[in-house]
Amino acid sequence: MRILNICAYTWQSGGPPKIIFDHTEVVLRYGHQVDILSPISPGEKPYPVPDGARLILCQRTPVISRFFREFSIELYQYLQQHVHEYDVIHCHGLWHFGTLAPFMIDRTVAKVITIHGVLDRWVYAHHNWKKQLMDTLAQKAYLQRADLVQINNSDEQDDVLRYLGHSHSNIVIIPNGVKVSDFTTLPSKGNFRQKFGLPTDKKLVLFMSRLNAKKGLDLLLPGFRDYVRQYPDTVLALAGSDDGYEATARQFIDQHNLGDSVRMVGMLTGDDKKAALADADLFTLPSYSEGFSMAVLEAMAAGTPTLVSDRVGFGEVIRKHEAAGLLAHLTVESVTIGLEKLLGDDKLRQRITLNAMALVKAQYDIDVVAKQLLDEYSKIVRSK
Template identity: 75%
Template sequence: MRILNICAYSWETGGPPKIIFDHAQVALRLGHQVDILSPISRNEKPYTVPEGARLILCKRTTPISNYFREFSLELYQFLKKHIHEYDIVHCHGLWHFGTLAPFMIDRNVAKVITIHGVLDRWVYAHNNWKKRLMDTLAQKTYLRRADLVQINNTDEREDVLRYLGFQHPNVVIIPNGVKMSDFAKLPPHGTFRAKFNFPSDKKLVLFMSRLNVKKGLDLLLPGFRDYVRDHPNAMLALAGSDDGYEETVRQFIAQNQLGDSVKLVGMLTGDDKKAALADADLFTLPSYSEGFSMAVLEAMAAGTPALVSDRVGFGETIREHKAAELVELTPAGVRAGLENMLGNDALRRQTSQNATTLLKAQYDIDIVAKRLLDEYAKVVKA
């Protein structure tokens, strides 16, 4: 098959580029063609491209793209000229130009939309007037026309039903996956602590995601503040690019005199990311909403015990397999979770083992990528 993914394929975007990268590696290995079409701004850094895939970058058209997310005339022109060359066009997310343009141009090529959690009640409530305007213009109509809607979990099935007012006839649940072999060998212990000046004798809690309010930082920071007052042998590393919340974080740290206990280390990639996971005593993501968190999957794959909310995309599975500690979404809940996990070495070890077993059985990338390719084949033949 000839596959075209459309996504803002940059390091700043978050999880979708990593998901596309991993799926593309499997598809290429199995003999398929994979192209990635991405709007991009001058200050963004393109994500790594799988060997054998092609990345087509299109400049965002300003000032329109400041209001109409990822608007790009170059992207539109590319699709108008080349869309018929593909068997599958896979759009990632909703309410941006890359998800609308293929439907505006063509009715013949099979089209797939992955929701990526954006219909969750919490997410949908934010910037709602813009979303309602987009819905009125086209988005609901085009989602109805999609040949396949990929969701990551059962909650998203209800989200699609609530959004459309009826159940789309072809919705498939395929979770995100992780390449376990990428985490089979981690940097030596102490590498991250030495580079970023975290003492070796303190428990290290790692938050690794975009600095955005939906990630639960308004809960994590006061919860950690209250915890560290009684347990000064702990530190919190905040790893991630600014997504509108960094200044609030810095103000909180300063106002609460947490400069010696909380550090922002920026976005981590490659070996730095792996080194952080290797050195962390606990990974945490008390998020309000995730489609299916790659950050949590990667932490589990690295063997780092996790403290997360049940909104990370597979909360019920985590609870069933005891693959992480699930945290109540309050500052007190975060503190209690920290007390429970950091105070019990045996619990952290068991949680890590449970997570590894779960990932190998259900979320290895070879398993989930082949399921998606099978679904592609069905809509291409239809």
């Protein structure tokens, strides 16, 4: 098959590029062709591309793309010229120009849309007037026309039903996956602390995600403040690129004199990310909304115990799988209590680590989930 993924394939885009990268490595091993079509702006850094795949970059159209997200005349022109070279076009997210354009141009090539959590009530409520305008123009109709809608969990099934007003004719739950082998061997403990000047005699709590309002930093920062007042032998590392919340976070840290207890280390990649997971006593993401958090999945694969909200995309699975992580409510007090419970109980963290690693290996290894999606591609291509 010839497969085209359409996504803002940059480091600034969060989880989808990583998901596409890992899936593509598996799909290429099965002998298929994969291209990735991405809008990009000056200054953005493209995400790495697996050997054998092709990345096609299209400049966002100035001015218009500020209001119509990802708008790119170059992207539209590429699709006009090449759309029929593909068997499957896979669009990632909604309300992006790259999700609309293939439907505007063609009715014959099989099309897939992955929701990536954007129909969650919390997410949908933000910039809602723009979304309602695009829904009126085309988005709902195009989602209905998709040959396959991929969702990550049963909550997203409810979200699609609420959004469309009825069920979609072909919707399938396929979770995100992680390349478990990437986390078999981690950097030696202490590397991350040494590189970023973090104390070696304090426990380390790690937040590693975009600095965005939806990630629950308004819960984590005051929750950690209350915790560290009682247990000053702990440091919180905030690792992630700014996505609108860095200034607020810095203001909170300064206002509450947390400079020695909270460190901002920027976005981590490659060995630095693995070193952070190896050094951390606890990973936390009290997010308001995630389609299916790759950051949490990677922490679990690395053997780092997790304190997360039940909105990370697979909270119920974590809850049911013999406590593969600790779930916090979306309150400051719950975050504080979670920190106290986990950081105060070494045996509980060890038990969570073992349960989480077993869960990831059994259900979320990339070889398993990528093959599921590939099989769904084959079904819709045969049906066209």
